[in-house]
Structures are given as C-alpha cells and as structure tokens.
Amino acid sequence: MGVGAQAATRRRGAELERAILRAAVAELAESGYAGLTMDRVARRAGTNKNAIYRRWPHRAALGVAAYRQLVTEQTPTPDTGDLRGDALELLRGVNCDLATPRAEVLRSLLASANDEPELLAQLHEQVADGGTGPWLTILDRAAARGEVADGTVHPRVATVALVLLRNEYLTRGLTTVPDNVLVEIVDEVYLPLVRRTG
Amino acid sequence: MGVGAQAATRRRGAELERAILRAAVAELAESGYAGLTMDRVARRAGTNKNAIYRRWPHRAALGVAAYRQLVTEQTPTPDTGDLRGDALELLRGVNCDLATPRAEVLRSLLASANDEPELLAQLHEQVADGGTGPWLTILDRAAARGEVADGTVHPRVATVALVLLRNEYLTRGLTTVPDNVLVEIVDEVYLPLVRRTG
DNA sequence: TCGATTAAGGTACGGCACGTACCGTACCCT
DNA sequence: AGGGTACGGTACGTGCCGTACCTTAATCGA
Numbered sequence: 001m002g003v004g005a006q007a008a009t010r011r012r013g014a015e016l017e018r019a020i021l022r023a024a025v026a027e028l029a030e031s032g033y034a035g036l037t038m039d040r041v042a043r044r045a046g047t048n049k050n051a052i053y054r055r056w057p058h059r060a061a062l063g064v065a066a067y068r069q070l071v072t073e074q075t076p077t078p079d080t081g082d083l084r085g086d087a088l089e090l091l092r093g094v095n096c097d098l099a100t101p102r103a104e105v106l107r108s109l110l111a112s113a114n115d116e117p118e119l120l121a122q123l124h125e126q127v128a129d130g131g132t133g134p135w136l137t138i139l140d141r142a143a144a145r146g147e148v149a150d151g152t153v154h155p156r157v158a159t160v161a162l163v164l165l166r167n168e169y170l171t172r173g174l175t176t177v178p179d180n181v182l183v184e185i186v187d188e189v190y191l192p193l194v195r196r197t198g
Numbered sequence: 199m200g201v202g203a204q205a206a207t208r209r210r211g212a213e214l215e216r217a218i219l220r221a222a223v224a225e226l227a228e229s230g231y232a233g234l235t236m237d238r239v240a241r242r243a244g245t246n247k248n249a250i251y252r253r254w255p256h257r258a259a260l261g262v263a264a265y266r267q268l269v270t271e272q273t274p275t276p277d278t279g280d281l282r283g284d285a286l287e288l289l290r291g292v293n294c295d296l297a298t299p300r301a302e303v304l305r306s307l308l309a310s311a312n313d314e315p316e317l318l319a320q321l322h323e324q325v326a327d328g329g330t331g332p333w334l335t336i337l338d339r340a341a342a343r344g345e346v347a348d349g350t351v352h353p354r355v356a357t358v359a360l361v362l363l364r365n366e367y368l369t370r371g372l373t374t375v376p377d378n379v380l381v382e383i384v385d386e387v388y389l390p391l392v393r394r395t396g
Numbered sequence: 397t398c399g400a401t402t403a404a405g406g407t408a409c410g411g412c413a414c415g416t417a418c419c420g421t422a423c424c425c426t
Numbered sequence: 427a428g429g430g431t432a433c434g435g436t437a438c439g440t441g442c443c444g445t446a447c448c449t450t451a452a453t454c455g456a
Contacts, residue, residue: 111309154386167361
C-alpha cells in the first residue's frame with residue numbers, strides 16, 4: 001500500500017533477520033545506543049517492530065547483537081623487532097579503537113544490560129578476550145630474542161599495559177589518550193615488570 | 199489536601215534542596231540510576247518536579263549530584279606493618295566498595311552523561327582522585343622501613359594494583375572479585391614492580 | 397503592619413519510546 | 427488445495443522526561 005517499491009517478495013527468516021541486524025548496526029554506528037530506537041530500526045530495515053520482537057526480547061538484546069556485528073574486526077599483531085616497539089604499536093592500535101564511537105556504545109550497553117546477566121556475560125566475554133592473545137605473542141617473540149627471561153609470563157602481567165590504557169581512557173575524559181602517556185605506560189610500568197618476571 | 203501530615207510549614211531554599219537530594223540519594227541507592235525517576239524523587243521528597251527542575255536542569259545533573267553525596271565516605275589508610283599487607287588491605291576495601299550498588303550507579307551515570315561534558319568531567323574527577331593518596335602513603339611507609347628503594351615512585355606505578363582491580367571488576371562479571379585474585383595482583387604484579395622501581 | 401515579590405505546591409500536558417495486541421496477508425510445506 | 431507459520435500494518439497502554447500554567451504560602455521592604 002505504501003509508496004515504497006520493495007514489496008516484490010516478502011523477506012522471511014534469516015534474510016529478514018540479517019536485514020534487521022544490518023539496520024541496527026547502522027543506527028548504532030550513526031547515533032549510538034541512545035539513538036537505537038526500535039521504530040527507527042524497523043523503518044530502516046523496511047519492516048516493523050513485530051519482526052524484531054519475535055527475535056530479540058528487548059532493545060538491549062538487539063543492541064548487544066548489533067554490537068557483536070560492529071566489532072568483528074581484528075587488528076594484526078605487530079612485529080617491529082623489539083618488545084618496546086611492539087607494545088607501543090599494540091597500545092596505539094587500541095587507542096585508535098577507543099577513539100571511535102564504539103567505546104561509547106559499549107559503555108551505554110554495559111549500563112543498559114545491568115538487569116540482564118546473560119547480556120552482561122556476552123559483553124564481558126567480548127571485552128575480556130579482546131586483547132590477551134597479541135600480548136602473549138609479542139612476549140614470546142621477545143623471549144626468543146632474549147629480551148625477557150624465558151618461561152610462561154602470567155597473563156595478568158602480559159596485559160598490564162592494555163589494562164592501564166583502558167583505565168586511562170575511562171579515568172580521563174573520552175578523548176584519545178596522548179601518545180606520551182602510552183610511552184610512559186610502556187617505559188615506567190610494562191617493560192620494568194616483564195623484564196623482571198620470568 | 200493530601201492525607202500526609204507534613205504540611206505544617208512549607209520548606210524553602212536550602213532545606214528543600216537537602217530534602218530533594220536526600221530523596222535522590224535514597225532512590226539511587228535502592229534502584230540505581232535507572233530507577234532514579236523525577237516523579238519518584240519528587241514524591242519521596244514530599245514535593246513536586248517543579249522544585250527539582252528549578253535546581254537541576256535535567257535528570258543527569260541530579261544523578262551526578264546525588265552520586266556525589268553517595269560517595270563521600272572515606273576509608274582510612276591501613277597500616278599493617280608491611281607493604282604486602284597494606285596493599286591487600288587497600289584492595290579489599292575497594293573490593294567491598296565495588297560490591298555495593300555504587301559501582302552500577304557509576305556505570306549508569308557514565309553512560310548517561312555522554313552528552314554532557316560538564317557532568318562527565320565531574321564524574322571523572324571523582325573517579326580519578328578516588329585512590330591515589332593512600333597508595334602513596336603506604337609506599338612512603340614501606341620506603342621508611344626499607345622495603346622498597348627510596349625516591350619518588352611514579353603515580354602510575356603506585357596505583358597499578360587499584361587499576362588492575364578496577365579492570366577485573368569491569369571485565370569479569372558484576373560480583374565481588376575473589377580474594378585470591380587480589381593476592382595474585384599484589385604478588386604477581388604490584389610487589390615485583392614497586393620493588394624494582396626506585 | 398501590609399502589600400509586593402519570591403518560591404513553593406498542584407496538575408495537566410506534549411512528546412517520545414518501549415513493549416504488546418490484534419488482524420489481515422503472503423509464503424511454505426505436505 | 428489447505429493448514430500452519432511468519433510477516434506487515436497499526437493502534438494501543440504505559441512510563442518517563444521536561445514544560446506550562448495557575449494557585450498558595452512564606453518572606454521582605456516600605
């Protein structure tokens with residue numbers, strides 16, 4: 001009945017679900033979680049709220065699903081030749097990620113998912129697993145070069161720099177952390193720590 | 199006209215403001231920021247929304263003000279006799295704080311204050327200043343005992359343990375961090391780090 | 397002492413967004 | 427062909443934010 005011309009065939013099942021999710025991702029990227037309105041997602045996907053609520057029980061669930069789609073990029077592990085360079089490179093990569101609206105989206109989702117432990121768990125998973133791997137890799141390479149003592153480094157030690165950066169971002173404002181702070185984290189904390197532990 | 203009997207004298211100015219703030223704090227503590235409704239605060243304070251909007255421009259501002267009231271407690275700096283005990287004690291204190299609904303409130307506020315840089319700044323201030331002092335104190339005492347080398351420790355180093363705990367809380371779920379993790383943080387990261395730096 | 401001014405109370409909105417209900421209709425399977 | 431299922435459209439009910447408008451009490455200045 002509408003003026004729209006997409007009534008050729010009616011989408012169903014997985015196809016419609018993908019369309020909804022794509023619309024949700026777009027809204028999330030454009031307007032953040034606050035702008036992720038069920039009505040707007042429905043309109044953008046060319047469907048109605050009913051189709052959404054048959055798949056996700058509430059807005060927060062849709063938001064988490066859209067966020068998963070939004071953050072499925074992986075940054076390659078750097079290999080500059082020495083541990084200091086690798087660590088700095090990793091930190092800079094994360095720092096760029098923090099500058100994108102994705103961080104704000106994540107915070108909004110964390111706040112909105114307080115009542116749904118399941119959603120919280122999903123989010124925490126994504127955040128937690130985000131960074132441990134690359135740090136172990138660069139430490140292994142450093143050990144092979146003799147930069148640090150051999151032996152397994154405690155994961156808590158390996159990711160200290162990442163954790164400090166996260167804290168810096170949360171503590172100071174929302175903007176990108178200046179590069180000299182990254183250098184400080186690496187030189188004052190991370191390198192002294194990993195060079196000692198073995 | 200109501201059945202309530204508090205219509206003896208009409209509160210004004212600072213008195214009314216305190217009543218509103220107390221009601222907001224109570225709502226915040228009971229139901230979190232999501233439950234901090236202007237209507238409910240007004241009803242609880244025995245007044246109406248008008249009186250609130252004359253003092254705070256919007257809900258977020260009232261939320262921040264109430265949060266300030268909520269976190270004006272100070273934990274004394276521990277003095278157990280050695281650095282390890284002091285650090286653990288500090289961590290345990292913070293850990294207890296995280297168990298209260300205050301942490302959830304803070305997350306909600308952080309997410310909701312994205313559009314108000316002023317409010318964000320106030321919140322960040324409170325979070326940032328929260329813990330540096332005590333850590334410097336216990337490090338000074340440790341230096342006096344000869345446990346660590348003399349000289350000024352970088353603030354970033356001094357608060358590493360606190361930052362790790364915060365991260366642990368944000369990363370893994372919502373519950374209290376188990377004590378063995380606190381021990382791990384102190385023994386694997388904090389003590390090796392501060393004993394080396396000097 | 398007494399009006400004028402200020403600040404409170406009371407209430408009713410407009411607007412928006414979430415989540416639900418109902419009904420007609422297109423698709424799919426047997 | 428016929429039944430079951432999912433989609434489209436739409437209209438609600440509810441809750442909350444923020445605002446407008448008026449009434450009423452308290453305070454202040456002359």
